[in-house]
Amino acid sequence: MILNVAVQMDPIARINIRGDSTFALLLEAQRRGHALSYLTPDKLSLRGNDVVAHVQPLSVRDQLGDHFTLGEAVRTDMRGFDVVLLRQDPPFDLAYITSTHLLERIHPQTLVVNNPASVRNAPEKIFVMDFADLMPPTLISRDLEEINSFRAEHGAVVMKPLHGHGGAAVFRVLPQDMNFGSLHDMFSVTFREPWVIQRFLPEVKHGDKRIILVDGEFAGAVNRVPAADDLRSNMVRGGAAAATDLSAREREICARLGPHLRDRGLLFVGIDVIDGHLTEINVTSPTGIRAIAKLGGPDVAAMIWDAIERKRS
Secondary structure, eight states, X not given: OOOEEEEXXXXXXXXXXXXOHHHHHHHHHHHTTOEEEEEOGGGEEEETTEEEEEEEEEEXXXXXXXXXXXXXXXXXXXXXXXXXXXXXXXXXXHHHHHHHHHHHTTXXXXXXXXXXXXXXXXXXXXXXXXXXXGSOOXXXXXXXXXXXXXXXXXXXXXEEETTOOTTTTOEEEOTTOTTHXXXXXXXXXXXXXXXXXXXXXXXXXXXXXXXXXXXXXXXXXXXXXXXXXXXXXXXXXXXXXXXXXXXXXXXXXXXXXXXXXXXXXOOXXXXXXXXXXXXXXXXXXXXXXXXXXXXXXXXXXXXXXXXXHHHHO
């Protein structure tokens, strides 16, 4: 089966192919003989009832400094594609939301991965609150009185922007922390939306596990261990990748989430688990595929394309 595939992503010239999951998906698609086209979100347009974009034929190769070739841009009806990979990175802002509205008009005639309506309705740090019993105590608020009450109950907390990504602006706030007032002021000026305040999990020093689910089933995992002088375990922030297996608790979390992800058309999902506590459900542009493969784990990119091909058959 040969599929006509478009990938909507960030500028391909800027990606780090050594760790980029979108690039892993493109390599596997090309290996299978699928035709690839490329666009950035700003190329997507709605004209009457037609969703169109100026797309470029794309070929890729796993070679640093020379990893892609693009052809001439052609104005194309997006309904002509079999599959669209929705793979631009957050921030999850109004531009991102608008993109999901446009792509929703072609799905499911064209299979959009992940389902754009579900991406829009399942922000990483809000959707996860549907499973509060699997999480550490968590508050979503910008109200100072509510935050102080939560801190008084739980002691040390982590504070981060609701729609942040990649470990940016993540802070640990200690009880009686003299920096909290200034941090609150900074968040108030910087972020209009509420923030996430979560009980600090000391075991994060042993790793924040990224677990990949494909069509609701466990596919692979990597343990991301933070540097000694940093709270954040994200690999783009200096976290080290380590091979890992799932605990019984983590398998229970996957089993709980799987049916909900399938029902929403969230085919490629990355969940974050610290010390048996679910902290995020990443649906916009999950990462981890290449790190898992480099550590001798399963070929998650192949598993994703197997699932896509089943849905297109």
